[in-house]
Amino acid sequence: MDFNTKYTPQSWPEHPEQATMEGKNKFLGFWLFLGGETVLFASLFATYLALKNKGPSGMEFSTETLFELPLVFVMTMLLLTSSLTSVYAMYHMKNHNFKGMQTWLAITVLLGLGFLGLEIYEFYHYVHIGFTYNQSAFSSAFFTLVGTHGLHVVIGLVWIILLLIRNAKRGFSLYNAPKYYTASLYWHFIDVVWVFIFTVVYLMGVVG
Amino acid sequence: MSSIAKKKGFGATLWDYLTTVDHKKIAVLYLAAGGLFFVIGGIEAMLIRIQLAKPDNDFVSAGLFNEIITMHGTTMIFLAAMPILFGFMNAVMPLQIGARDVAFPFLNALGFWLFLFGGVFLNLSWFMGGAPDAGWTSYASLSLASEGHGIDFYALGLQIAGAGTYIGGINFLVTIINMRAPGMTYMRMPLFTWTTFIASALILFAFPPLTVGLFFLIFDRMFGGNFFDHTMGGNTIIWEHLFWIFGHPEVYILILPAFGIFSEIFSLFSRKRLFGYSSMVFATVLIGFLGFMVWAHHMFTVGLGPTANAIFAVATMAIAVPTGVKIFNWLLTIWGGSIKVTVPMLYALGFIPSFVAGGVTGIMQAAAPLDYQLHDSYFIVAHFHYVIVGGVVLAILAALHLYWPLMFNQMLSEKLGVWTFWFFFIGFHMTFFIQHFLGLMGMPRRVFTFGADQGWDLFNLISSVGAIFMAIGVIILVINIIITVVKNEKVGNDPWEDGRTLEWAIPQPVPFYNFKQTPLVRGLDTFWIEKQEGNKEGMTYAEPIGDIHMPNNSFIPFMMTLGLFVAAFGALYNGEKSWAVPVIIIGLGITVVSMAVRSLKDDHGYHVHKEDLMNDKGGK
Amino acid sequence: MSHDAHVYVKSQTEYEYARKKRRESMRGQVTTFGIMIFLTLISFSTVIAGFSMYFILPVILLLASVQVVLQLYYFMHMSEKNHNVPAFFLYVGAFFGFVFIITFLTIVWWG
Numbered sequence: 001m002d003f004n005t006k007y008t009p010q011s012w013p014e015h016p017e018q019a020t021m022e023g024k025n026k027f028l029g030f031w032l033f034l035g036g037e038t039v040l041f042a043s044l045f046a047t048y049l050a051l052k053n054k055g056p057s058g059m060e061f062s063t064e065t066l067f068e069l070p071l072v073f074v075m076t077m078l079l080l081t082s083s084l085t086s087v088y089a090m091y092h093m094k095n096h097n098f099k100g101m102q103t104w105l106a107i108t109v110l111l112g113l114g115f116l117g118l119e120i121y122e123f124y125h126y127v128h129i130g131f132t133y134n135q136s137a138f139s140s141a142f143f144t145l146v147g148t149h150g151l152h153v154v155i156g157l158v159w160i161i162l163l164l165i166r167n168a169k170r171g172f173s174l175y176n177a178p179k180y181y182t183a184s185l186y187w188h189f190i191d192v193v194w195v196f197i198f199t200v201v202y203l204m205g206v207v208g
Numbered sequence: 209m210s211s212i213a214k215k216k217g218f219g220a221t222l223w224d225y226l227t228t229v230d231h232k233k234i235a236v237l238y239l240a241a242g243g244l245f246f247v248i249g250g251i252e253a254m255l256i257r258i259q260l261a262k263p264d265n266d267f268v269s270a271g272l273f274n275e276i277i278t279m280h281g282t283t284m285i286f287l288a289a290m291p292i293l294f295g296f297m298n299a300v301m302p303l304q305i306g307a308r309d310v311a312f313p314f315l316n317a318l319g320f321w322l323f324l325f326g327g328v329f330l331n332l333s334w335f336m337g338g339a340p341d342a343g344w345t346s347y348a349s350l351s352l353a354s355e356g357h358g359i360d361f362y363a364l365g366l367q368i369a370g371a372g373t374y375i376g377g378i379n380f381l382v383t384i385i386n387m388r389a390p391g392m393t394y395m396r397m398p399l400f401t402w403t404t405f406i407a408s409a410l411i412l413f414a415f416p417p418l419t420v421g422l423f424f425l426i427f428d429r430m431f432g433g434n435f436f437d438h439t440m441g442g443n444t445i446i447w448e449h450l451f452w453i454f455g456h457p458e459v460y461i462l463i464l465p466a467f468g469i470f471s472e473i474f475s476l477f478s479r480k481r482l483f484g485y486s487s488m489v490f491a492t493v494l495i496g497f498l499g500f501m502v503w504a505h506h507m508f509t510v511g512l513g514p515t516a517n518a519i520f521a522v523a524t525m526a527i528a529v530p531t532g533v534k535i536f537n538w539l540l541t542i543w544g545g546s547i548k549v550t551v552p553m554l555y556a557l558g559f560i561p562s563f564v565a566g567g568v569t570g571i572m573q574a575a576a577p578l579d580y581q582l583h584d585s586y587f588i589v590a591h592f593h594y595v596i597v598g599g600v601v602l603a604i605l606a607a608l609h610l611y612w613p614l615m616f617n618q619m620l621s622e623k624l625g626v627w628t629f630w631f632f633f634i635g636f637h638m639t640f641f642i643q644h645f646l647g648l649m650g651m652p653r654r655v656f657t658f659g660a661d662q663g664w665d666l667f668n669l670i671s672s673v674g675a676i677f678m679a680i681g682v683i684i685l686v687i688n689i690i691i692t693v694v695k696n697e698k699v700g701n702d703p704w705e706d707g708r709t710l711e712w713a714i715p716q717p718v719p720f721y722n723f724k725q726t727p728l729v730r731g732l733d734t735f736w737i738e739k740q741e742g743n744k745e746g747m748t749y750a751e752p753i754g755d756i757h758m759p760n761n762s763f764i765p766f767m768m769t770l771g772l773f774v775a776a777f778g779a780l781y782n783g784e785k786s787w788a789v790p791v792i793i794i795g796l797g798i799t800v801v802s803m804a805v806r807s808l809k810d811d812h813g814y815h816v817h818k819e820d821l822m823n824d825k826g827g828k
Numbered sequence: 829m830s831h832d833a834h835v836y837v838k839s840q841t842e843y844e845y846a847r848k849k850r851r852e853s854m855r856g857q858v859t860t861f862g863i864m865i866f867l868t869l870i871s872f873s874t875v876i877a878g879f880s881m882y883f884i885l886p887v888i889l890l891l892a893s894v895q896v897v898l899q900l901y902y903f904m905h906m907s908e909k910n911h912n913v914p915a916f917f918l919y920v921g922a923f924f925g926f927v928f929i930i931t932f933l934t935i936v937w938w939g
Contacts (some may be wrong), residue, residue: 005835009843011836032917034914039924042924043925049929050933069875073868080861083861083899189904195892198868198871199892200892203871206875208881
C-alpha cells in the first residue's frame with residue numbers, strides 16, 4: 001500500500017490511520033504527546049487549586065460569586081456535542097465516505113467556534129468588571145489555566161479547518177488518514193480537559 | 209534524488225548539514241554544538257575557580273560572579289550534557305535496534321535547531337545587558353527581582369531549547385516502540401537503548417512542568433502576572449515545586465543514558481555478556497519511576513513540614529536500591545571476564561568509585577535533619593559534581609572514544625586518551641573531593657568570595673588547582689580530536705573487535721540508509737550470536753534486498769526555529785521598545801509560514817532502488 | 829517500506845459485515861454521548877441544588893472521572909486493539925499529574 005493507491009470502500013483498510021509505518025508512528029507519537037499534555041494541564045490545575053481565591057487583602061472577587069453556571073453549561077454542551085460530531089466524522093472516514101467526514105468535521109468546527117465565542121464573551125465580561133489577568137494570583141492562575149485550554153481549542157479549530165480546506169479536492173489516502181485521526185484525538189482530549197475544568201474550576205468554585 | 213557516492217564541496221556539505229534529517233548527521237551536529245557549549249561552560253567554571261582560589265579576591269565582581277555561576281550550571285546541564293547525550297542516542301540507538309532512521313526524521317532536525325537557537329539566545333545575554341544571575345534554579349523571589357533582562361533570556365532561551373528536547377524525547381520513544389527489527393523484543397534490546405527509552409519517557413513527563421513554570425516566570429516578569437507575588441496572593445514555593453518536579457527527573461535523564469553507555473562498555477571490554485540483564489532493565493525502570501517521587505528533597509529547608517520531609521526522605525533513599533543493583537551487576541560483569549583496558553574501559557572503571565561516592569553523599573543528604581546543615585553548602589556542590597561529572601561527563605568522554613569509530617570511521621588516539629583520562633580524573637577528584645570538607649566546615653555555596661580568617665583558604669586553592677588539571681585534560685582531548693580528524697585513518701567495521709550489538713555489525717563507512725536489509729535478531733547481544741556461529745556475512749537478514757524509502761532533506765526546521773528566535777527578541781523587549789510587538793509578529797509569522805509550507809507541499813521522500821543497492825558496498 | 833504489500837479487497841459479505849459492525853459501534857458512541865450528557869446534568873444539578881460541600885465535591889469529581897474514562901475508552905478508541913502502549917503512557921501521565929495535584933493541595937498551603 002502506498003500513498004498513491006486509489007482505494008474503494010471495499011479495499012479501504014480497517015484502520016486506515018495505522019495502515020502505514022508513518023501512520024503507526026504518528027498515531028503513537030500523538031498519544032504520547034497527549035500523555036505529556038496531561039502532565040502539563042495537571043501542573044496548571046495544581047497551581048490553580050493552590051492559588052484559588054488568593055489575592056490582595058480585601059479582594060472582592062471569589063469563585064463563589066464570579067462564575068455563571070448557565071453559561072458554563074451551554075459551553076459544556078457545545079464542546080461535548082462537538083466531540084460526538086468528530087466521532088461521526090471518523091465513522092465516515094472508516095466507511096470511506098469523504099463527503100460525510102468533511103460535513104461532520106465542519107459541524108464540529110461550528111460547535112467549537114460557538115464554544116470559543118462564549119468563552120471570549122465570558123473573559124470580556126470578567127475584564128469589564130475588573131477581574132483582569134493582573135488583578136490577583138487567583139486571576140492569573142484562572143486565566144492561564146482556562147486560557148491555555150482556550151488556546152488549545154483555537155489550535156484545534158485551525159488544524160481541522162486547514163485539513164478541510166487542504167484536502168477538499170483530494171479525498172482520502174493513507175497519507176491524510178492519520179492526519180484526520182490525530183486531529184480528532186486532539187479534539188477529544190480538549191474535551192477531556194474541559195470536563196475537569198468545568199468540574200474543578202466552575203462547579204467546585206461555586207460550591208466553595 | 210540522491211546518489212550513493214558524491215564528492216562534496218564545502219558549500220554543499222554545509223547545506224547538507226543545514227538541511228539534514230539523517231539521524232547520524234544530526235548526531236554529529238549535537239556533538240559539535242554540545243561540545244562547543246561544554247567548552248563555554250568549562251571556561252565559566254575556570255573563572256569561578258580563579259575567583260575562589262584565594263580569599264577576598266576581586267577577579268570578578270559579585271554581580272558578574274552570580275551571572276557566571278548561573279550560566280555555568282545552565283549551560284552545562286541544558287546545553288552541553290543533554291545535547292551530547294542526545295547526540296549519542298541519535299547516533300547509536302537506531303542502529304542498535306536495526307532501524308533505518310528515527311520515527312520522525314524531520315522532527316529530529318527540528319529538535320536540534322531548537323536546542324541550538326535556544327542555547328545561542330541564552331548566551332547572547334552576555335552581550336545584551338547581562339546574563340541571568342539567579343542560579344540555574346532561578347528561584348522565583350530572586351529571579352523576579354533581578355534587574356535587566358538576564359532572567360528573561362533564561363526563561364525564553366530554555367523554553368525554546370526545552371521544546372527541542374521534548375520533541376526529541378517523543379521521537380526516541382516512538383522509534384523504540386515501533387521500529388525495532390524483527391526478533392528484537394523489548395528484552396533483547398541493548399541496555400543503551402533501554403536507558404534511552406526510559407530517559408525519553410522521563411523527558412515526556414518532566415518537561416511539561418518546566419514549561420509551565422517558565423511560562424509563569426515569563427508572565428510574572430513581563431506581563432504582570434501574580435503567580436509568585438505573595439502581596440497579590442501568589443506563592444513563591446510554587447516555582448520551586450514546578451522547577452524540581454522537572455529538575456529531579458532531569459538529573460535521571462542525564463544519568464540513565466550514562467548508565468547505558470557504561471553497560472555497553474563493561475560488557476564489550478570484558479568480552480562477557482552483561483550480568484543480570486533483566487534486573488538491569490527492571491532497575492532502570494524503577495529508577496525512572498522513583499525519580500518522579502522525590503523532588504522535594506531539594507526543598508527540605510523550605511518549611512514543608514516534618515511529614516512531607518519524611519516521605520520524600522524515604523523515597524529518596526529508596527532510589528539507592530536499584531542503583532546499587534546496577535553497580536553490583538557491572539562489577540559482576542567484569543568479574544571473570546577477559547578484560548581489555550581501553551580508554552572507554554578506563555573511564556568506566558573510574559566511574560564506579562566516583563559515582564558511588566557521589567551517590568552515598570546523596571544518601572547522606574536524603575536524611576532531612578542532616579540536610580538542614582548541608583543545604584546550600586559546598587557539600588551539596590561536591591555531591592552533585594561527583595554524580596554529574598563522575599557519572600555523566602565520564603560517560604560522555606568514554607562514549608566519545610567508544611563510538612567515534614562508529615560515527616566517523618576513525619579511531620581516537622588511545623595514548624592521548626589515556627593522558628586525557630588521568631589529567632581529568634585526578635583534577636576532578638582534586639577539585640571536588642576537597643569541597644566536601646569545605647561544606648562540612650561551613651562554606652556556603654554561590655558566594656563570590658570568602659573571608660581569609662575561616663580556614664577555607666588552602667582547600668579552595670587545591671580545588672582551583674584541580675580545575676586546571678581538568679582543563680589540561682580537555683585540551684589534550686581537543687588535540688586528540690584534531691589530530692584524528694586530520695589524519696583520517698579509516699578503521700573499518702567492528703574496530704573494537706568484540707562488538708556484541710547490532711551497531712557494530714554495520715559496514716563502515718555507514719551507508720546513509722543504515723541497513724541494506726533489515727537484520728533478523730535472534731537473541732540478546734545478537735551480533736555476538738552471529739559471530740559465535742561463524743557467520744562471515746555479518747548478520748542474518750529478515751528481508752530480501754528491496755527498494756528503500758528515505759526522507760528528503762529540508763530547510764524548514766531551520767526556518768521554523770529562526771522565526772521563534774526572532775520572536776523571542778520581540779518578547780524580551782516587549783513594553784520597552786516600539787519595535788517589540790512587530791518583531792514578535794514577524795518572528796511568529798516566519799514560523800507559521802514555514803509550517804504552512806511543510807504542510808502544503810507534500811514531501812513523501814524518495815526511494816533508493818534495488819539496483820543501486822546491489823552495487824553499493826557502503827558509502828555516504 | 830515495501831511496496832509489494834498488496835491491497836486487500838473485501839468480499840461483499842465481509843464488506844457488509846464491516847459496515848454493520850461500524851454502524852453498531854457508532855450507535856454505542858451515541859449512547860455513550862447520552863450518558864455523558866446525563867452525567868454532566870447530574871453534576872450541575874447537584875451544585876445548583878445546594879447540597880453540602882462534602883457531598884458535592886467527591887460526587888462531581890467521581891462523575892468527571894467517569895466521563896473522562898468514557899471519552900478515553902469509547903470516543904478515543906482506547907478500548908480497541910493496539911492501544912496498550914498509549915494507554916500505559918496516558919495512565920502514567922495521569923498518575924504523575926494526580927501526585928502533583930495532591931502535593932500542591934497539601935504541601936503548598938498545609939503540612
